Amino acid sequence: MTGPFTALGHALQRIAAMAAKEAAHIRRDPQTLAMALAMPVALLLLFGYGVTFDLEKLPVVAVDQDHTSVARSMVRSFSASRELVIAAELDSVEKGEALMREGRAVAVVVIPEGFSRALARGERTQLQLVVDGADATTALQTINKADAIASTALSLPVTTPGQGAARLVVDTWTLYNPAGRSALLLVPGLMAFILAMVCVLLTALTVAREWERGSMEQLFTTPIRRGELILGKLLPYVGLGILGVLLVLAVGAWVFGVPIRGSLLTLAVAALLFLIGMLAQGLFISVITKNQMVATQVGTLTSMLPIQILSGFIFPVANMPVPLQVVAQVMPATHFIAALRGILLRGNGLREQWQHLLALAAFALVMVVITSAKFRRRLD
Amino acid sequence: MTDKAIEVQRLRRVFGSFVAVDDVSFDVAKGEIFGYLGANGAGKSTTIRMLCGLLAPSGGQAKVAGCAVGANTLALRSRIGYMSQKFSLYLDLPVEANIEFFGGAYGLYGKALARRRDELIERIGLGELRRVVTADLPGGIRQRLALATALLHQPQIVFLDEPTAGVDPASRRSFWRLIRELAREGTTVFVTTHYMDEAEYCARIGLMVSGQLVALDSPRVLKDKWVPGKVLTVQGRDEKTMKSVLGDQPGVLAIEPFGATVHIRFDPARLDEAAIEQMLANCGSETLLIDKAEVSLEDVFLAVVSKGVNPSTVSHADAGVPA
Numbered sequence: 001m002t003g004p005f006t007a008l009g010h011a012l013q014r015i016a017a018m019a020a021k022e023a024a025h026i027r028r029d030p031q032t033l034a035m036a037l038a039m040p041v042a043l044l045l046l047f048g049y050g051v052t053f054d055l056e057k058l059p060v061v062a063v064d065q066d067h068t069s070v071a072r073s074m075v076r077s078f079s080a081s082r083e084l085v086i087a088a089e090l091d092s093v094e095k096g097e098a099l100m101r102e103g104r105a106v107a108v109v110v111i112p113e114g115f116s117r118a119l120a121r122g123e124r125t126q127l128q129l130v131v132d133g134a135d136a137t138t139a140l141q142t143i144n145k146a147d148a149i150a151s152t153a154l155s156l157p158v159t160t161p162g163q164g165a166a167r168l169v170v171d172t173w174t175l176y177n178p179a180g181r182s183a184l185l186l187v188p189g190l191m192a193f194i195l196a197m198v199c200v201l202l203t204a205l206t207v208a209r210e211w212e213r214g215s216m217e218q219l220f221t222t223p224i225r226r227g228e229l230i231l232g233k234l235l236p237y238v239g240l241g242i243l244g245v246l247l248v249l250a251v252g253a254w255v256f257g258v259p260i261r262g263s264l265l266t267l268a269v270a271a272l273l274f275l276i277g278m279l280a281q282g283l284f285i286s287v288i289t290k291n292q293m294v295a296t297q298v299g300t301l302t303s304m305l306p307i308q309i310l311s312g313f314i315f316p317v318a319n320m321p322v323p324l325q326v327v328a329q330v331m332p333a334t335h336f337i338a339a340l341r342g343i344l345l346r347g348n349g350l351r352e353q354w355q356h357l358l359a360l361a362a363f364a365l366v367m368v369v370i371t372s373a374k375f376r377r378r379l380d
Numbered sequence: 381m382t383d384k385a386i387e388v389q390r391l392r393r394v395f396g397s398f399v400a401v402d403d404v405s406f407d408v409a410k411g412e413i414f415g416y417l418g419a420n421g422a423g424k425s426t427t428i429r430m431l432c433g434l435l436a437p438s439g440g441q442a443k444v445a446g447c448a449v450g451a452n453t454l455a456l457r458s459r460i461g462y463m464s465q466k467f468s469l470y471l472d473l474p475v476e477a478n479i480e481f482f483g484g485a486y487g488l489y490g491k492a493l494a495r496r497r498d499e500l501i502e503r504i505g506l507g508e509l510r511r512v513v514t515a516d517l518p519g520g521i522r523q524r525l526a527l528a529t530a531l532l533h534q535p536q537i538v539f540l541d542e543p544t545a546g547v548d549p550a551s552r553r554s555f556w557r558l559i560r561e562l563a564r565e566g567t568t569v570f571v572t573t574h575y576m577d578e579a580e581y582c583a584r585i586g587l588m589v590s591g592q593l594v595a596l597d598s599p600r601v602l603k604d605k606w607v608p609g610k611v612l613t614v615q616g617r618d619e620k621t622m623k624s625v626l627g628d629q630p631g632v633l634a635i636e637p638f639g640a641t642v643h644i645r646f647d648p649a650r651l652d653e654a655a656i657e658q659m660l661a662n663c664g665s666e667t668l669l670i671d672k673a674e675v676s677l678e679d680v681f682l683a684v685v686s687k688g689v690n691p692s693t694v695s696h697a698d699a700g701v702p703a
Contacts, residue, residue: 010487013484013487013489014484014485014487016484017480017481017483017484017485017489018481018484018485020480020481020484021470021473021477021481021484024473024477024481025470025472025473028472028473029472213466213468213470213471214464214466214467214468215468215469215470217434217464217466217468218462218464218468218469218482218529219485220433220434221432221433221434221457221460221461221462222457222482222485222486223454223457223458223485223486223487224485225454
């Protein structure tokens with residue numbers, strides 16, 4: 001053929017044809033668009049507003065056995081806090097526990113007899129906190145908040161330097177996310193989740209569909225090369241994935257005030273590496289299964305579920321048993337989420353996050369190699 | 381330059397312990413319509429897939445459009461068109477989009493693609509349907525569209541695997557008109573079918589039974605060879621009577637029921653029509669109707685299947701093995 005088109009030009013032209021066709025499929029299937037764009041935003045809003053991990057106005061029962069002004073002021077400080085509220089003041093721990101059993105209180109604060117006396121002498125004093133451990137998250141937060149309130153309250157009446165020195169005051173200063181807002185933690189996780197969903201599931205589906213319909217056979221008889229086929233097929237989904245990520249970043253920033261403090265370039269590199277790894281994983285699944293139904297199931301089981309549970313999206317990796325930690329370390333989502341949190345919240349760049357980027361690159365490389373080895377242009 | 385479009389030597393394909401194509405050899409001339417006949421599972425699709433570079437042969441060689449199969453498949457792909465047995469266009473896309481995509485895959489773009497697209501849409505008579513979603517088209521039109529996409533890059537050879545399966549007779553006829561036009565323009569057509577009437581359109585026919593090519597020739601020669609003699613259709617006498625009268629006559633080759641009538645096949649060198657009519661007239665009182673009949677490829681196929689290979693392998697051919 002004559003003309004300015006070189007071999008590369010021909011390849012690009014075939015990739016463009018493939019991409020245009022794939023885009024036409026997406027345009028004609030509103031479900032795909034909804035899954036890629038509307039669902040992430042819905043998830044973010046849902047998590048950001050509804051399923052917040054920040055608890056407020058937790059009902060607490062106060063049991064004052066000391067009956068002094070210091071004890072009264074301690075009870076008042078509990079009432080004054082935003083996080084805890086004194087639901088009732090009772091005279092015994094048993095009565096308080098009864099309220100807790102009914103679910104009307106999450107904890108009982110007991111101010112023991114002799115509390116203020118011991119305090120005045122500068123001795124070690126104790127407040128007792130009985131917590132409903134049925135909901136571990138709530139219990140943990142209640143303990144933390146009660147601790148914080150008590151420490152603050154105690155530092156007020158005791159002002160004499162000689163006496164104050166006897167106590168060790170733990171002063172916690174939370175950096176990067178001082179208000180402890182869940183949205184800040186969730187946005188990086190959701191970005192990983194969305195990319196994984198768009199890349200693994202949609203890709204697995206679209207390639208499996210070609211096998212299932214028999215059009216893959218037709219494609220194999222055209223001069224389109226394997227790489228061109230894959231690239232052209234994936235391009236629209238890459239675009240969709242990037243769009244989804246930008247959407248989540250924007251909603252995160254505007255609605256929940258999630259900052260982007262770190263390097264945008266590192267952010268883009270991390271997202272791209274993760275994207276490639278996920279796309280290759282989706283392709284791999286579809287090449288192995290060649291069936292839309294099975295591909296969906298395998299895709300969900302190998303990407304979405306582990307990302308929700310194992311990647312540190314919701315549950316910290318460090319709290320997991322060692323075998324699961326190993327699994328988490330192999331998963332690219334774990335590294336992507338960790339890197340994102342560093343970049344978005346701590347203002348990190350390549351210098352702090354290179355190990356995570358390296359892990360992402362390694363996964364992408366391995367996946368691409370395995371997939372191209374498995375993806376044959378032949379039917380046998 | 382050779383005048384052969386396809387050269388196949390001892391081609392073989394094995395799936396596990398199943399021999400799908402067993403030492404098949406044949407040539408197809410340029411511009412020929414070559415028909416490949418056989419039951420489901422006889423190895424027709426497997427042969428086509430090997431020739432299109434979709435399946436690796438287990439043995440033997442094949443040269444298609446000057447390219448050795450299995451070597452430079454990319455060069456081969458731009459010279460052949462393929463229409464698979466399973467309808468494999470994109471049903472969710474309109475007619476035009478399907479043609480444009482496959483055109484792009486074959487390396488057409490811009491004005492050349494638009495020109496070729498319009499030309500083919502015109503040719504297959506889909507002018508007013510060009511924006512219709514493919515899923516809404518009836519089967520016959522879909523097949524024509526599939527043929528059009530296989531022709532986009534003006535291939536030297538088109539492979540059509542059961543192109544008219546499940547299509548109504550009128551659509552089959554118009555489809556075959558397109559095929560004959562193609563061949564007249566010099567395109568080699570390799571077509572599989574199990575419709576015997578369609579096979580009549582082919583210049584030459586290969587008959588596949590259980591992976592083996594058991595007969596190969598023009599429909600005329602095949603008929604003369606496997607179903608020799610002339611055939612008469614007789615009405616007015618039952619088969620039993622005729623067998624008792626004509627059964628022992630030298631020159632009578634076969635007496636077989638054919639619908640409400642009976643077919644008598646005889647050797648014209650030893651017997652003539654008038655003699656047969658005379659003998660039958662004398663053995664009954666009903667009105668006797670005698671007419672000349674054509675030997676069909678169906679007769680050839682039945683003759684080949686029953687004589688050509690042993691019956692146990694014949695039944696194997698219908699066992700639903702990979703097509």
